[in-house]
Amino acid sequence: MAGLQGKRILLGVSGSIAAYKAAEWTRELVKEEALVQVILTEAAERFVPALTFAALAGTSVHRDMFADDPEGMMAHINLSREADALLIAPATAQTIARLAAGMADNLLSAVVLAARIPVLICPAMNSAMFNHPATQDNIRRLRQFGYRVLQPGCGGLACGEVGDGRLPDWDEAREALLSLFAPTDLRGIKVLITAGPTREAIDPARYLSNRSSGKMGFALARTAMRRGASVTLVAGPVALADPPGMEVLRVESAKEMAECVFARSAQCRVIVKAAAVADFAVEAAAEHKIKKTGTGLQLDLVKNIDILAELGSRKGPRQILVGFAAESREHLQEGTRKLQEKNLDLIVINDILGAHSGFDVDTNQVTLLDQNGSQEIPLLSKEDTADRIWDAVCALLSSAGEKRSG
Ligand code: PMT
16 A cells, blocks of 8 residues: 555644644645544634534544543544554644643543554644753653654744744655654665766756656655665755755766765665666866857767766675666666676666656556566556565565574
8 A cells, every 4th residue: 555545644733823734734644545533622723623624634523522422432542543643733832741741631632642553743833932941851751652753843933933843844744654654674774875867067058867857766765764764865966855854965967976975885784776877978068058050069978987886896795785777678688787797686677668667757667686586566656666675675684684693
C-alpha cells in the first residue's frame, strides 16, 4: 500500500490560530486516501468550526468525552483502538502541558493517555511560550514517553513576533507520519544518494544536460530517511524542494558532483548513484555567449570522470555501492557489465523507453541485479520502487554482517 493510503489517522486539533492549517492537513490526508477522524478541543473550535473538519474529513467530529459517548461506548478508549496513528496538530503549550502531566480532562488528552498507537505531536505557539523552560521540559517529557515531537518552524508568527513556533510544514509532518509506519532497518546507517542530471556549460547561457528530473533519487532519499538512515543527498539542478530532515547539497556539473561525493564517500556505509551524470563536458566553455555566425557550431567534448567507477575502485570493505543503469536495449547484459566493471554490490536497471519508467515520470519499472542474480520489480511509484531497492540493500547489509561474524 503506497504512502498514507488506507492509514487510519486520528487528528487531534487544539486551540491555536494554526488550527486552520490542520483543516488543510485534513484535506491533504483525505486526498491521499487516509481515513481521518478528528478530535477538536473546545479552544480549537473557537478558531475553526467542527463543520469545516466534518466536511473535509467526510465524517462527524469528536469534541466532548460525554456528548460523544451517549451509549457509554468509551470514545476515549475506542478512538485510538480504531486508528493506526495519532497526529496532534497544532499542539498548543496548554495541550503539551496537559499531555506531559498525564491529564485526562478533555477528550483529546484522555485519548492520548489511553493510546497504544504511535503519537506525533506538531507544536505551534508564540516563540516565548515555546522557548519557556516549562514548555521545553514538557516536550522532553513527551519524548521520554516515546512520542515523536517535531520542531516548530521559525519565521513570522500570528502574534507579530518572529521566532520558533510556526506549525511545521505539511511536507515535514507527512514525512514524520510515514516514518511511524516504516521499518527502521536503516537506523544508524549513513547513506549518500545522488540525484538528478548534471549540466555542462557551453557558454554562460547554454549547457548540455539530460532529462533526469531527480524524482527517483529524491524518492530514495525520502524513503531512506523514513527507515531511519542519516541521509546526504547530492542533487544536480532539479525543480524539487529539499526533503526535510537531511543534508542536501546542490551541484551543477559532473565535476562539482564528483568533488562533493568524494569529499563525503569515505564516511558513508551505503552510496546510491541515481544521478544521470553527463558523460561528456565541453572542453572549454566559452566565457561569453556564442554568436550565431557561420553555418554551424563545432563543440569539442571531453569525457567526464565516471564517479561511480571511481567509487568502486575506492570502495571500503564495509561499504555497499549501488549504481543505476539507464538502458534502452540489452538491459541485462549492460547492467551485468556495469555491475562487474564498476565493482558494484547492486545495480538498478531501468528501461528508459518504457512510457511509465525512467526519466521524469512518477513511476518506474526496474530490475535489481547483484552477484546472486536478478529480480524483476513490477511497475510501481518511484517511492515504492525506492523501498524495494532499500529492501535489497538491507539484505546485502545483513549478509555482510553475517559474513563478518561467521
Ligand atoms: O531523475 P528521474 O527523472 O527520476 O529519472 C531517473 C533516472 C532514469 C535518471 C535514474 O533512475 C537512472 O537510471 N539514473 C542513472 C542514469 C545514468 O547515468 O545511467 P548510466 O547507465 O549512464 O550510468 C550508470 C551509472 O554510472 C549510474 O549510477 C550513474 O550515476 C553513474 N555515472 C555515470 C557517468 C558518470 N560520469 N559518472 C557516474 O557516476
